[in-house]
Amino acid sequence: MDVSRQQAAVNDDAKEAAERGPRARTRRLILKTATRLMQAGVTPSVSEVAEAAEVSRATAYRYFPSQAALVQAVVDEGLGPILEWRSDSSDAERRVAELIDSAMPRIEAFEATFKAALKLSLDQWARGQAGTLGGEPPFTRGHRMDLLEDALAPLRGELPPREFERLAQALSLIFGVELLIVLKDIWGLDSGKTLAVGQWAAAALVRQARLRTPS
Numbered sequence: 001m002d003v004s005r006q007q008a009a010v011n012d013d014a015k016e017a018a019e020r021g022p023r024a025r026t027r028r029l030i031l032k033t034a035t036r037l038m039q040a041g042v043t044p045s046v047s048e049v050a051e052a053a054e055v056s057r058a059t060a061y062r063y064f065p066s067q068a069a070l071v072q073a074v075v076d077e078g079l080g081p082i083l084e085w086r087s088d089s090s091d092a093e094r095r096v097a098e099l100i101d102s103a104m105p106r107i108e109a110f111e112a113t114f115k116a117a118l119k120l121s122l123d124q125w126a127r128g129q130a131g132t133l134g135g136e137p138p139f140t141r142g143h144r145m146d147l148l149e150d151a152l153a154p155l156r157g158e159l160p161p162r163e164f165e166r167l168a169q170a171l172s173l174i175f176g177v178e179l180l181i182v183l184k185d186i187w188g189l190d191s192g193k194t195l196a197v198g199q200w201a202a203a204a205l206v207r208q209a210r211l212r213t214p215s
């Protein structure tokens with residue numbers, strides 16, 4: 001084995017050991033506790049999670065220095081495989097349909113978590129408007145932008161940049177927990193009908209964008 005391969009093996013062993021070590025276990029405990037609370041509909045503070053996980057506040061803040069950082073980590077855990085989504089199709093409409101089919105069941109499974117995260121975003125906005133947010137780091141939500149732009153990638157050369165961006169923005173209205181809020185909570189649709197309406201709307205948007213583009 002040459003030196004570079006030996007070093008790579010050492011690095012892999014160190015990484016594996018770190019992932020099994022006490023710091024990793026503590027982080028997983030905090031994250032698991034926060035996930036449990038958010039799945040129960042709570043948007044917890046770092047201190048509340050520390051108490052529920054039976055670790056010190058100082059320990060919890062070492063791993064998650066703000067509520068926004070904690071909630072972002074829980075959201076990323078909830079999204080899970082969605083963040084790794086890829087498609088081999090060269091057809092944008094099919095890619096968007098595949099993304100929705102793949103993502104929405106997972107989003108529904110973690111619906112309470114994503115609603116709790118949305119609540120934090122809205123609470124921060126309200127406190128920002130009232131001038132009471134202070135220096136609290138903002139909770140940012142942007143995964144859907146990257147996912148939708150990736151799904152629409154075949155259209156980058158077909159649509160003008162402004163139309164491409166507009167299409168991604170329009171699709172973002174019907175992709176995510178907001179789709180569940182509107183169609184399940186307001187309209188009372190079940191999961192199957194919610195997904196069907198989301199797919200119908202997405203296909204209509206993609207087709208309309210392509211129709212508007214001069215050949």
